[in-house]
Amino acid sequence: MSGQEASFDLLVIGGGINGCGIARDAAARGLRVGLVEQADLCHGTSRWSSRLIHGGLRYLEHQEFRLVRESLRERETLLWTAPHLVHPLPLLVPLYQGARRGRWLIRAGLTVYDLLSLRKSLPPHRLLSSADALRLAPGLKPEGLAGAGYYFDAQAVFPERLVVENAVAAARSGAEILTRHRVERILVRERRVQGVECLDLRGQRRVRLAAAAVVNAAGPWVDRVLAGLDRDPPDMLGGSKGTHIVLPRFPGAPLFACYAEARSDGRPYFIIPWQGLLLVGTTDIRYRGDPDDASADPAEIDYLLAETRALFPAARLGREDILFHYTGVRPLPAGDGEDMGEVSRRHWLRHHGREARGLYSVIGGKLTTYRSLAEEVVDRVCSRLRGARRPCMTRRLPLPGANRDLLDVAAELAAYPDLPATARPRLLGLYGARAIELARLIETEPRLGHCIDERSGLLAAELLFATDTEFAGSLADLLLRRCMVGLGPDLGRSALPGSLQVAGEFLGWDQERQERERADYLAEIGRLRSGLPDVPAVQWRQSISANSSRPRPGR
Ligand SMILES: Cc1cc2nc3c(=O)[nH]c(=O)nc-3n(C[C@H](O)[C@H](O)[C@H](O)COP(=O)(O)OP(=O)(O)OC[C@H]3O[C@@H](n4cnc5c(N)ncnc54)[C@H](O)[C@@H]3O)c2cc1C
Structure with a gap:
């Protein structure tokens, strides 16, 4: 069964750093943009990186001076446009x-x-x-x-947040962000791309989305996304x-x-x-x-x-x-x-002119250079599409959490009586200027100012905020890719009871949904400890807090 069509100038496949960066740039230039992600934002490679925003000292050994110069320029741009991240x-x-x-x-x-x-x-x-x-x-x-x-x-402690803020910026400029939609087919007529057919994984419906241009930014899945093309291009990834x-x-x-x-x-x-x-x-x-x-x-x-x-x-x-x-x-x-260390970390943009004009694939690239990659991609797309467009603005445009001086934001947060003072540094670090939006949310419902996990300082309001404004749809989205308590020492276990209670009360999750979300979450974090010795929770907690003084007999 096919759902109704939507129509875009540009459709981006993949909600990693590159896909979200492209969507943000294109929407800011006035294109009608759709972004389709099969799982959640930042579900792929972008969150499994070393989290460095770096020039790449090592690339000098391979004389990649251009890549290093570009990366260092982008490092500087990010230090100014996303200083909270x-x-x-x-x-x-x-x-x-x-x-x-x-x-x-x-x-x-x-x-x-x-x-x-x-x-x-x-x-x-x-x-x-x-x-x-x-x-x-x-x-x-x-x-x-x-x-x-x-x-x-430089370091992006949470690239997850960088990805989410790019998506938020894209949406504020009018982009439609569809998570849990897997692209299954690229639609082509007379060797010209027409859009994509995807499966809505929640509703199990097929949805056709029309677009004048499609960018395949599916990271390591790029070849798989192209697999259904009539004239299958050769594998581009290694x-x-x-x-x-x-x-x-x-x-x-x-x-x-x-x-x-x-x-x-x-x-x-x-x-x-x-x-x-x-x-x-x-x-x-x-x-x-x-x-x-x-x-x-x-x-x-x-x-x-x-x-x-x-x-x-x-x-x-x-x-x-x-x-x-x-x-x-x-x-x-x-x-x-x-020797994979020899392979360049720069990016390439491939136009599939022979198989489907208007279809592009992104190959390679770094977290660090996502913005310049996006600029290059959108320049190419704009030159194909008719109509006047605004020039790229992302080199100077702050991300949503950086659109105000953080010192001013810190001072303003102090004026919200229901926001615990101890929560302010955490909120500023994660959400930057958007922490004010959270404070306002708490002002409307003071119970949302409650800390629901002593270990991390997570506030109930963060779960609503992520659901309402950041496209989060599951417990794992919330804890692992929005509020970032899931990558703490206990992988967010201590936040589970409080989070589920808030989800029950404010997000309308019934008992069955809560149990399912909890099981899915435990399965997702279970992968992060596979092959490691089982440590009983209590002992584990003690070992984390007392690690520096722990006796280490006979090792
Ligand atoms: C171990 C490691 C360390 C790294 N360290 C650094 C570093 O320190 N600094 C740095 O700058 N770079 C680093 N990188 C490189 C950097 O992380 C990647 O180049 C970058 O994150 C790739 O982003 P992406 O958006 O292209 O891909 P991804 O983040 O993988 O995003 C692709 C998205 O496409 C989605 N998708 C796939 N198929 C479909 C489909 N059919 N329909 C809809 N959606 C689909 C996926 O779910 C995924 O979310 C590192 C990479 C690795 C692996």
């Missing part, structure tokens, strides 16, 4: 005697990085003595430490999977991020302070399977753990210390080599 991040590069990349090479790399960052706001690099390096990362293995490079990049592990801060953990060379194979990897925890990654392994099935191999977890242990031997880390892990698939261009 993207923050400067200091990094240490420990220098060890006998490493593959010696002191002179690191110094040369950091100097070129500074040159490519000229006129940016972050300070230039410095070289530190080993004593200074140990002050900043007390647990670093001291043997052979010859000093450290010290430089700045995915690689990358895993991260999340650890509690251990005694001697670095105050700043460490960018280190793996002892076993010389690959660079990160240990990054992240919301009071440590994010360690990543691996880079060719992956040909369904992106939905990508998961961490035991060998990847062992590799990341062994490398962290080698750099911080006194921490004596074991598998039981891992809080959770996650794996994502990079939508890299197809290639034959097995």
